[in-house]
Amino acid sequence: MSSWLHFKHADRNDTGDEVRLTPDTTYVRIDAHQHFWRYDPHEYGWIDDSMAALRRDFLPADAQREMTHAGFDACVAVQARQTLEETRWLLALADAHPFIAGVVGWVDLQAPDARGQIEQYAAHPKLVGIRHIVQSEPDDRFLLRPEFGRGLALLGEFGLAYDLLVYRRHLPVATELAGRFAGQRFVLDHLAKPDVRGGEIRAWSADVRELAARPNVWCKLSGLVTEADWAAWTPEQLRPYLDVAFECFGPDRLMIGSDWPVCTVASDYARTVAAVTEYLADRPAHERDAVLGGNAQRFWKLDGDLGRGRPSGRPATGRSEDRLLQ
Numbered sequence: 479m480s481s482w483l484h485f486k487h488a489d490r491n492d493t494g495d496e497v498r499l500t501p502d503t504t505y506v507r508i509d510a511h512q513h514f515w516r517y518d519p520h521e522y523g524w525i526d527d528s529m530a531a532l533r534r535d536f537l538p539a540d541a542q543r544e545m546t547h548a549g550f551d552a553c554v555a556v557q558a559r560q561t562l563e564e565t566r567w568l569l570a571l572a573d574a575h576p577f578i579a580g581v582v583g584w585v586d587l588q589a590p591d592a593r594g595q596i597e598q599y600a601a602h603p604k605l606v607g608i609r610h611i612v613q614s615e616p617d618d619r620f621l622l623r624p625e626f627g628r629g630l631a632l633l634g635e636f637g638l639a640y641d642l643l644v645y646r647r648h649l650p651v652a653t654e655l656a657g658r659f660a661g662q663r664f665v666l667d668h669l670a671k672p673d674v675r676g677g678e679i680r681a682w683s684a685d686v687r688e689l690a691a692r693p694n695v696w697c698k699l700s701g702l703v704t705e706a707d708w709a710a711w712t713p714e715q716l717r718p719y720l721d722v723a724f725e726c727f728g729p730d731r732l733m734i735g736s737d738w739p740v741c742t743v744a745s746d747y748a749r750t751v752a753a754v755t756e757y758l759a760d761r762p763a764h765e766r767d768a769v770l771g772g773n774a775q776r777f778w779k780l781d782g783d784l785g786r787g788r789p790s791g792r793p794a795t796g797r798s799e800d801r802l803l804q
């Protein structure tokens with residue numbers, strides 16, 4: 479933890495001495511991927527017996543305690559069910575808790591009234607993206623279905639990004655999708671969940687490299703601990719996957735995410751984010767600032783102040799022209 483706080487408030491000059499930075503050169507730290515829920519066994523069927531620790535409520539006060547301890551200022555809350563009610567609830571949480579800087583919600587993009595569903599929530603300044611739980615769809619080519627594409631085509635008009643939640647086997651399809659929708663901003667969740675436990679990297683890296691060749695696709699450095707051996711993972715086991723992510727996406731399209739509370743099946747918040755922040759220790763300060771917050775802010779066009787009184791990147795209400803451009 480000490481090194482994390484060190485990144486936040488100080489840097490080293492050429493001779494290796496620690497130098498204090500002025501407040502203007504500290505950057506907002508954003509956790510690009512968190513979930514909140516009131517646990518209900520009927521609505522969270524994916525939480526099986528092996529994930530018993532997740533069978534309770536996870537609410538903003540819990541998250542904020544963990545984040546403050548680890549030096550994070552703000553987060554993006556991501557949907558975990560597929561209901562409009564959850565989207566509404568996450569936006570209400572974001573209204574009540576300024577540290578929730580953005581919400582990636584769900585609407586039924588395949589529905590004939592997809593436009594109406596998007597319009598219902600898009601006026602809310604904190605709705606920044608949409609996600610569908612594509613990894614659970616029986617059709618491996620779900621992303622290329624015409625009905626889904628019709629809904630996806632609407633997002634740009636509303637300034638919304640799209641989160642890709644897929645496994646490795648879906649990566650070629652995701653790459654084709656990103657090519658078809660070249661003006662749409664996409665972000666890959668959890669690096670498409672490589673098999674860290676089994677140590678497979680060759681096939682995954684080839685597929686992720688193809689996706690990263692699309693300049694409109696960004697990537698979250700999140701979810702790796704959940705794909706590793708929950709009881710015995712080490713930061714060293716994650717490094718080769720982080721290396722590939724940096725090689726193919728570069729430091730300007732990567733963003734750290736905890737995937738809290740899902741990460742708690744394998745780790746705790748502090749250890750989860752430290753696996754990435756420690757990895758970044760060798761990289762230049764401007765790259766660390768980008769991956770630890772700046773990129774998330776740019777990608778989702780999050781308000782600059784994020785509850786800390788900073789100048790705003792876009793109006794707090796309404797929609798800037800910039801946000802409409804894709």
Ligand SMILES: [Zn+2]
Nearest residue numbers: 511513737740
């Ligand atoms: Zn997640």
